[in-house]
Amino acid sequence: MNNEISSAVLSRRCLLRNSAVGFGYLALQAMLSGPTGLSAASAASATLSHFPARAKRVIFLFMKGGPSHVDSFDYKPKLQQDDGKPFPFEKPRVQFAPTGNLLGSPWKFQQYGESGVHVSELFPHVAQHVDDICFLNSVHGTNPSHGGAALKLHTGSDNFIRPSMGSWVTYGLGTENDNLPGFVTICPTFAHGGAKNWDSAFLPARFQGVPLGVASQPSTKAEVKYIANPQWNAKVQRMQLDLMQAMNQEHLAMSGPESSLEARIQAFELAYQMQTEMPLAQNLAEETPDTLEMYGLNDAMTEDFGRQCLLARRFAERGVRFIQVTHSDSKVQWDQHGDLKAGHTKNAAEVDKPIAALLTDLKQRGLLEDTLVLWGGEFGRTPTCQGAGADGRDHNPEGFTMWMAGAGVQGGLRYGATDDYGYYAVENKMHVHDLHATLLHLLGMNHEQLTYKHAGRDFRLTDVHGQVHHQILA
Incomplete structure (x- = not known):
């Protein structure tokens, strides 16, 4: 027995120190006896939603390196018309690298669905789902470098160590399944922020993401050792x-x-x-041959990312709260400063069919109603050319596209806009902080109330910024 406890005189400080954990258990017991029905592990970690949620969970499809919005989901006829001409506006004061004249997209665009949204020929399978997708064409950030921009997207800060959005979500809502982690990241990259992109930072360690595999290895190795x-x-x-x-x-x-x-x-x-x-x-042997084929597991081009997307669906239906799937490799990624046509063609071919399969699968299982799917990279690309042969685009955080699908968002909607050439966000501008605030809102949380006191101040995912864009809500 502790000598201090067994002594004849027990100081108040000693009593409080040695019984503090018991106070926590009393509070936990009160929570468990309430109407919430939470398990012990859930109750110990849950802030609970602030209002009725549209979404119960998130699947974040992270396209590492920065896919080009003007070559995918942000159709710019004037860019095609003025291909090769000087950019008519002033370029940003801070740029990652010098760029030249305007560069039209080498891919054709076509309208799809009842909504008539334009999608490039890079994504013929995703294009079949435009009526379920809300395209955010006015996202913008502040950092033109991969590391800072990736951290900003994942944590809300590009220069300080902060909890990732997956950690904030699990801190706020707890877990739906005590037998699995609340936050899983499949094949994450260790570049440009690395583990900080799924870390819990100063939040309790139980809220950090559990990595399965790494981006530099096949997804067949994405398993718990x-x-x-x-x-x-x-x-x-x-x-x-x-x-x-x-x-x-x-x-x-x-x-x-x-x-x-x-x-x-x-x-x-x-x-x-x-x-x-x-x-x-993780046992994909339970899946039917048709499902495996739908995700592209029978094709060398789509097998790797298809497995990740299928795992994401299996985790989602088992109550994992936040699932991240990363598309990246050590050579190409989406970072085409040169060889734009070859690089983006390869990358899109690897992810297009699996992403469409994920949307189809979630919808036919009724999971899309309460699962929010988020797609995008850390920034977009410039509409001006870079590299030899005018076949490349530089980093562009000034305006780019991400999209959401599923729980609570309007499908078939193009929200916001960049300028005529796709350089700057100009209409209904959505900063990364706004993206986070809106995501938390869909999960039933007020981003201004989801706070954690650390080092003498209250912190939150959106820091002192962020506005919910209610216009995209269904």
């Missing part, structure tokens, strides 16, 4: 874990609140529970 213990059965492991957890709880009671130890206790419990659930979630 050491998920099975061949030496001990589940009963023996449970006894071992109970003993270890009892010792950790005793340590916690003696030391007082300690976030790293609390996170370790929860991580051990989650790891034990995952042994049953995670192999089932």
